Every structure is written in structure tokens, then in C-alpha cells.
Amino acid sequence: MARIALDAMGGDNAPREIVAGAVAAAEEGMDIVLVGDEVICKDLLAEHGATLPVVHASEVIGMGEDAGKGVREKPDASVVRCARLVRHGEAAGFVSAGSTGAAMAAASVVIGRARGVQRAALATIFPTPGNATVVLDTGANTEVKPDHLAQFGVMGAVVAEVYVGLDTPRVGLLNIGEEQAKGRSLEKTAFTMLEAAPINFVGNIEGRDLAAGKADVIVTDGFTGNVLLKTAEGAAFWVIGLAMEALATLEQTHLEAVLPALRRVRHLTDSESTGGAHLVGLKGVAVIAHGSSSGTAILNALTLARTGAEQDLVGRVASRLAAR
Amino acid sequence: MARIALDAMGGDNAPREIVAGAVAAAEEGMDIVLVGDEVICKDLLAEHGATLPVVHASEVIGMGEDAGKGVREKPDASVVRCARLVRHGEAAGFVSAGSTGAAMAAASVVIGRARGVQRAALATIFPTPGNATVVLDTGANTEVKPDHLAQFGVMGAVVAEVYVGLDTPRVGLLNIGEEQAKGRSLEKTAFTMLEAAPINFVGNIEGRDLAAGKADVIVTDGFTGNVLLKTAEGAAFWVIGLAMEALATLEQTHLEAVLPALRRVRHLTDSESTGGAHLVGLKGVAVIAHGSSSGTAILNALTLARTGAEQDLVGRVASRLAAR
Numbered sequence: 001m002a003r004i005a006l007d008a009m010g011g012d013n014a015p016r017e018i019v020a021g022a023v024a025a026a027e028e029g030m031d032i033v034l035v036g037d038e039v040i041c042k043d044l045l046a047e048h049g050a051t052l053p054v055v056h057a058s059e060v061i062g063m064g065e066d067a068g069k070g071v072r073e074k075p076d077a078s079v080v081r082c083a084r085l086v087r088h089g090e091a092a093g094f095v096s097a098g099s100t101g102a103a104m105a106a107a108s109v110v111i112g113r114a115r116g117v118q119r120a121a122l123a124t125i126f127p128t129p130g131n132a133t134v135v136l137d138t139g140a141n142t143e144v145k146p147d148h149l150a151q152f153g154v155m156g157a158v159v160a161e162v163y164v165g166l167d168t169p170r171v172g173l174l175n176i177g178e179e180q181a182k183g184r185s186l187e188k189t190a191f192t193m194l195e196a197a198p199i200n201f202v203g204n205i206e207g208r209d210l211a212a213g214k215a216d217v218i219v220t221d222g223f224t225g226n227v228l229l230k231t232a233e234g235a236a237f238w239v240i241g242l243a244m245e246a247l248a249t250l251e252q253t254h255l256e257a258v259l260p261a262l263r264r265v266r267h268l269t270d271s272e273s274t275g276g277a278h279l280v281g282l283k284g285v286a287v288i289a290h291g292s293s294s295g296t297a298i299l300n301a302l303t304l305a306r307t308g309a310e311q312d313l314v315g316r317v318a319s320r321l322a323a324r
Numbered sequence: 325m326a327r328i329a330l331d332a333m334g335g336d337n338a339p340r341e342i343v344a345g346a347v348a349a350a351e352e353g354m355d356i357v358l359v360g361d362e363v364i365c366k367d368l369l370a371e372h373g374a375t376l377p378v379v380h381a382s383e384v385i386g387m388g389e390d391a392g393k394g395v396r397e398k399p400d401a402s403v404v405r406c407a408r409l410v411r412h413g414e415a416a417g418f419v420s421a422g423s424t425g426a427a428m429a430a431a432s433v434v435i436g437r438a439r440g441v442q443r444a445a446l447a448t449i450f451p452t453p454g455n456a457t458v459v460l461d462t463g464a465n466t467e468v469k470p471d472h473l474a475q476f477g478v479m480g481a482v483v484a485e486v487y488v489g490l491d492t493p494r495v496g497l498l499n500i501g502e503e504q505a506k507g508r509s510l511e512k513t514a515f516t517m518l519e520a521a522p523i524n525f526v527g528n529i530e531g532r533d534l535a536a537g538k539a540d541v542i543v544t545d546g547f548t549g550n551v552l553l554k555t556a557e558g559a560a561f562w563v564i565g566l567a568m569e570a571l572a573t574l575e576q577t578h579l580e581a582v583l584p585a586l587r588r589v590r591h592l593t594d595s596e597s598t599g600g601a602h603l604v605g606l607k608g609v610a611v612i613a614h615g616s617s618s619g620t621a622i623l624n625a626l627t628l629a630r631t632g633a634e635q636d637l638v639g640r641v642a643s644r645l646a647a648r
Contacts, residue, residue: 129562139500142508176463176550184466184547207555211562220551223508226500227548228555230531235559238453238535239589243567246585257578261570265563 002092002309004285004302005085008036009060009078010098012292018097019044021298026052028299030306033091036060036078057081060098063291067101071109079103083110086284092309093285095276095301097293104140107279107286114314116321119148120281122222122288123159124229125304128211134160134169135210137222138229138277144221146189149173150197154320155280156217157199162311163278163304164216172205172215174224180204186221194219198323207231240266276301278308281317285309326416326633328609328626329409332360333384333402334422336616342421343368345622350376352623354630357415360384360402381405384422387615391425395433403427407434410608416633417609419600419625421617428464431603431610438638440645443472444605446546446612447483448553452535458484458493459534461546462553462601468545470513473497474521478644479604480541481523486635487602487628488540496529496539498548504528510545518543522647531555564590600625602632605641609633 006022008015015036022032023045034041038056045052057078061070071080082094083106096103104122113120123136136156141148153171160169173194175183180191182204194201205215207228220228240262247258276289276297285308289301308314330346332339339360346356347369358365362380369376381402385394395404406418407430420427428446437444447460460480465472477495484493497518499507504515506528518525529539531552544552564586571582600613600621609632613625632638 207551208558227531231555232559234532235556239563242589254581265566
């Protein structure tokens with residue numbers, strides 16, 4: 001059973017919702033260690049009538065803080081302690097809903113990259129119709145080289161195998177047209193490298209293909225991927241808002257019939273149901289949950305981390321990259 | 325009255341829907357000149373019982389063709405003829421629903437940039453709630469320098485004044501976080517330049533803010549802007565599809581009550597209602613309509629082009645850039 005360290009102090013709803021998520025995960029048989037203020041954590045656990053191992057951490061890196069500086073200057077920050085448990089083999093992975101920058105910095109500095117990995121990437125799993133779609137990088141590296149994108153293709157394929165359960169995921173390169181000659185010099189060179197990589201490369205993919213099922217993995221730099229992620233969220237939110245507004249004119253009986261269906265749609269498209277992003281390419285599993293995570297979102301993130309640990313995401317990424 | 329040249333041969337539904345749009349525009353009092361195969365255009369006009377001026381063009385640049393090569397090697401292509409009418413002052417602007425690349429190439433090569441403009445940009449007007457939002461560049465320049473982004477900010481502000489009717493549009497820089505230090509070196513330098521520009525610069529804007537009304541103009545490079553545009557389209561389409569699917573389980577009477585509202589939402593978010601993108605920074609107005617434009621979409625695009633011509637978009641961009 002793979003143990004997962006959980007940053008109890010990170011996130012808008014920390015520590016209350018984080019502890020609630022941990023308790024729910026433990027009830028499902030997961031092996032969780034809470035990392036944070038020991039007194040607070042134990043008090044909250046007592047409210048649930050639960051006992052979980054707690055590793056004390058006296059500090060927190062806030063959302064607005066400089067992440068690199070925070071990791072260097074706060075060795076006792078909860079997210080740094082989480083990463084250290086992974087580094088020392090006391091946990092197979094960690095989950096944090098705190099500052100994404102701090103979690104990335106702690107993971108990179110403390111856990112370190114797996115052999116052969118040039119850049120760790122943030123992989124987000126979109127709950128698209130049919131199979132989910134893995135997009136990477138969604139924010140770890142704002143500026144990349146073509147070879148980094150080729151590695152992201154290989155790492156993303158492993159993420160889709162492990163988390164989406166696909167045998168030979170189709171990997172696409174995010175671009176502004178389907179033809180090979182499209183895009184920046186970055187994409188033109190990466191295209192050739194992705195063709196040569198040990199993956200099922202299906203060519204260029206456009207932003208509108210995200211939900212169209214044309215690829216299981218979409219590769220891009222961390223700036224563009226972050227824009228794609230947030231634009232999709234914003235557009236989904238916008239359309240649901242428009243629909244709610246349009247339907248508000250309905251008679252009460254019709255409205256009551258419709259609302260449950262629309263709530264299901266909202267749930268399908270919200271960040272809760274995705275569970276979090278993965279920092280992939282490290283010597284350990286790292287899942288970064290949404291800052292606004294509820295207990296349910298934390299449970300989902302912990303489930304993802306456990307799956308990654310049990311299915312040896314780390315070892316598979318390293319061996320696949322070595323095959324290039 | 326500003327005359328607008330219309331490429332009758334470009335687009336998936338050309339020439340039939342294009343001519344239909346021209347006839348509708350003429351009925352509203354617009355001054356249109358059709359550019360395309362004279363015999364075909366006159367036949368279609370006769371079907372409508374309409375007479376409009378037609379300028380003959382014997383060739384077409386197809387969607388799959390190399391745009392630059394097409395413009396060089398097909399001087400009698402309809403979109404090239406359109407641009408030439410603008411260059412020679414016989415039209416104030418042109419509209420094409422054909423290849424975006426060909427329209428951009430024809431406009432740049434034949435009409436040319438206005439004085440002081442380093443790069444023409446493609447500006448798309450999103451029908452966001454409240455006021456529409458102008459995003460540029462959505463595809464003309466995949467790689468740009470910080471100073472180009474600063475110019476896009478000025479040009480985008482003029483587009484929002486002319487087409488959205490705003491007095492002091494708020495201009496934002498697309499980035500992956502709100503803080504000034506976020507983004508690539510491109511954004512970091514552009515931020516300072518935009519602060520110094522003669523516009524109402526409101527700082528960094530994220531993809532999720534597109535529909536949130538935080539800015540009236542969003543500035544970015546043509547690669548990222550194109551990804552944003554297509555991702556928003558794809559996500560909107562996805563959510564509407566999910567909603568339709570969820571609602572399909574409703575009883576017939578409820579469903580009948582709901583569908584008109586959802587159709588309104590679909591209409592609000594589809595490319596039809598936006599009318600097209602503007603190539604801004606040229607010595608003439610150029611509106612590029614969606615390839616799948618219907619007659620109604622063409623009418624909207626023609627209306628935009630006329631507004632741009634009548635409100636002197638070209639002169640205002642040049643004088644505003646000169647004020648930098």
C-alpha cells in the first residue's frame with residue numbers, strides 16, 4: 001500500500017476541508033499521512049473521531065509568496081515537509097492544494113527530477129467526453145525547447161496510460177492549424193521530434209479539438225497550456241451562466257425539471273471533478289489540487305496520487321524516456 | 325457612403341451565401357461591390373432580382389493553398405482584386421470568408437501597413453456578456469516582440485472604440501497570473517511598455533477572465549490568441565453539447581420549453597454572430613469572415629467593415645500610434 005503525504009495547510013479551505021478529505025480517503029482504505037500544524041490537525045481529526053498519522057510542520061507558504069524563496073527560507077513549511085517525506089521514501093507521493101508555484105518548487109528542489117528528464121511538467125486531466133484528455137505542460141515551464149516538448153509527449157502518454165487507462169494513447173501537438181508547417185519554430189521542430197518518439201503521435205491538434213476526442217494527450221509549453229486550461233474553464237463557466245440566464249425565464253415547473261441536468265453539466269466541467277494536476281518527471285508522485293478544493297476534491301486528488309504510486313508512474317516515465 | 329468590396333468566391337458556402345449577404349446589405353442601404361466570377365455573380369444576383377456592381381476576378385485562392393504563393397501567383401484571384409480596390413481607393417475596405425491566410429497576405433502585400441505600424445494584427449471580437457471583448461492578435465503573427473504587443477494594445481483600444489463603442493476601453497495583457505512578474509520574458513517587457521502607452525492599461529488578464537468583464541481588450545501574440553479563440557469555441561461547443569445531452573432525458577413538454585433558450589445560448593456563442601475578425605494596422609479596412617459564413621454572417625461582416633470605414637479606423641490607429 002503506497003503511503004501518500006497530504007499538505008494539510010495549503011488551499012483556500014485548509015485545514016478543515018483538507019482533513020475532511022483525508023478522513024474520507026482513510027475510510028476508503030488509503031494510507032495517508034497529514035502534514036501540518038500538529039495541534040490543529042489532531043483537533044480536526046478528533047472532530048471526525050478519526051486517528052491518522054500527523055507529521056508536524058510549523059510553517060506555510062502562502063499563495064502570494066515568491067515560491068522559490070518560500071521553499072528556500074521555510075524548510076519547515078508543510079509542502080516542503082511533504083516533499084521531504086517523498087524524497088526519503090517515507091511516502092510514495094504527495095498532494096497539496098496550496099500555492100502551485102510552491103508545490104512545484106518544493107517538488108523540483110527537494111524530490112528532484114527522474115533520470116533523463118530535462119523538465120518536469122504539469123499535466124492536467126480534462127474530463128472531456130468519452131475519454132479524459134491529458135494536457136501538458138499547463139504551467140511549470142513558460143518557455144521551452146523543442147526537445148522538452150518531445151519529452152512531454154512521452155511523459156503525457158504514460159500519464160494517460162496510468163490515469164485514463166489507455167493502452168496506446170494518441171498524442172497531439174497543440175498548434176494553430178493541422179498542417180505540419182503551422183506554428184512557431186518551436187512547434188515545427190517539435191513535430192519532427194514527436195514523430196520520432198516512442199509514442200502514438202497523431203500530429204497537430206487545435207484548441208477546439210480539446211473536447212472533440214482527436215487526441216488523448218495534448219502537448220504544449222506551460223504558457224500556452226495554462227492559457228488553454230483557464231480559457232476552457234472560463235468559457236465553460238460563461239456558457240453555463242448564459243444557459244442559466246436564458247432558462248430563468250421558464251415557468252417554474254419546467255425550470256425544476258431542468259436544473260438537475262444543468263447541475264450535472266456544471267459538475268462535469270468544474271475543477272472539482274478533475275482532482276488536480278500532476279507534476280510529472282520527478283522521482284515521486286506529486287498531485288497539485290485546486291486551491292479551492294473541498295474535501296471531495298482532496299479525496300479525488302489522493303486517489304489520483306495513490307493510482308500514480310501503485311502503477312509506478314515514476315518508473316514508467318524514466319524507462320520510457322530511456323527508450324528514446 | 326463608404327464602399328465595401330466583397331470577395332464573392334471565398335468560403336465554404338461561396339458564392340451563393342456570399343451573394344445573398346451582399347443583397348441583404350444592399351437592401352439596408354450599404355454600398356457593396358461584388359468581386360468574383362462575373363457570370364456566376366450576375367446569375368445569382370438575377371435570382372434575387374438584384375443588381376449590384378461586379379468586378380470580375382477569374383481565380384480563387386483555395387483553403388489548402390500556400391497563401392503567400394497564392395497571392396504572388398494569382399494576381400486575378402478574387403481576394404487579391406478586393407485588396408487592390410482598397411489600395412486604389414475604389415473601396416474603403418474589403419470582406420472575405422475565404423482562406424484567412426490568403427486574406428491576410430493579400431491585405432499585407434497589396435494594401436500595406438499604415439504608417440508607424442510594425443505588424444498588422446488579427447483582432448477578434450468575442451460576444452462576451454455585457455460588452456464584447458476584443459482579442460488581438462488571434463493569428464497574424466505567431467512570434468512577436470514586446471513592442472509589437474504594445475502596438476497591439478493601442479490598435480485594440482481603437483478597435484474597441486470603433487466597434488464596441490467604448491470611450492476608454494480597458495486593455496489587459498494575456499498572462500498566466502495577475503502579478504506583474506508573471507509570464508515569459510515577452511510579457512514582462514511588454515507589461516512595462518503597455519503601462520507607458522496612451523491607453524487605459526489594466527494589467528495582466530487570465531484566460532478565464534475572457535468572459536468575466538475584466539478587460540475590453542486582451543493583448544497577446546498570434547499563437548496564443550489563436551489557441552485562446554479556438555479553445556473558447558471548443559469549450560462552449562462542448563458545454564452546449566453536454567447540456568443538450570443532459571436535457572434529452574427530460575419529458576417532451578419540458579424539453580420543448582427549454583430548447584428555444586438553449587438555441588439562443590448557442591447563437592450567442594457561435595461564430596456567426598461575431599461577424600468576423602479584423603486585420604488592423606493596414607491602410608484600409610479588412611474583415612475576415614468565418615469560412616462557414618452564411619448570408620447572415622456576411623451581412624454582419626459587411627456591417628462591421630462599413631462601421632470601420634465610416635468611423636475612420638485606419639486614420640485613428642495611425643494617429644494614436646503616432647502619439648506613443
